[in-house]
Amino acid sequence: SRLEETVKKTVTDNPVVVYSKSWCSYSTEVKQLFKRLGVQPLVIELDQLGPQGPQLQKVLERLTGQHTVPNVFIGAKHIGGCTDTVKLHRKGELEPLLLEASGK
Amino acid sequence: SRLEETVKKTVTDNPVVVYSKSWCSYSTEVKQLFKRLGVQPLVIELDQLGPQGPQLQKVLERLTGQHTVPNVFIGAKHIGGCTDTVKLHRKGELEPLLLEASGK
Ligand SMILES: N[C@@H](CCC(=O)N[C@@H](CS)C(=O)NCC(=O)O)C(=O)O
């Protein structure tokens, strides 16, 4: 669908993308982690897009199997949510992904 | 108001009360902390009460100044949210409050 193509293009054109909800603390936490790492993700607040928000969330669920926020992509690869991203960081596996994605 | 009286009675009659939203990870985290401490809070899921949910949230905001979830009370005392409760636990100040409240 058109919206699926939009999401695929967005995650391909931007090294780091976070689909978020502005009032959700887990979304805030993952945005703050990227900020601390000096990374400027593209942040899309699903609750500020009107009717497109829920439609986008359905597309994300079809593409990734994940209906929750935050929904994180690095280098067009689906990473998962907040706990997934924090776990990768703790294991030292997040930075290499960020370097690879920004070097593209 | 009638609803304010209900909240005051609820937090007086139950040693630990958590006003929560069922899909919110911060609400889940604070519920899990109490579970780990062997405490059975009274949990009120604001998103599962129909129109009363938002009304209760307004009353909680009037009574506590806090419009966010989770909203935690121990021994009828307003504690705050998830980060506040975790901070008290880290400082060893949560258990004494729980003991005092359950001993009432
Ligand atoms: N472990 C996941 C949890 C994600 C999660 O449960 N997100 C909640 C908001 S904090 C959500 O989207 N809930 C909507 C739902 O469960 O339908 C993560 O770290 O991102």
Ligand SMILES: N[C@@H](CCC(=O)N[C@@H](CS)C(=O)NCC(=O)O)C(=O)O
């Ligand atoms: N630091 C607070 C954060 C509370 C918070 O921002 N809660 C969010 C959900 S995770 C909320 O209620 N947002 C609604 C809003 O901001 O209007 C806590 O630990 O409880």
Ligand code: FES
């Ligand atoms: S809505 Fe509460 S942590 Fe996301």
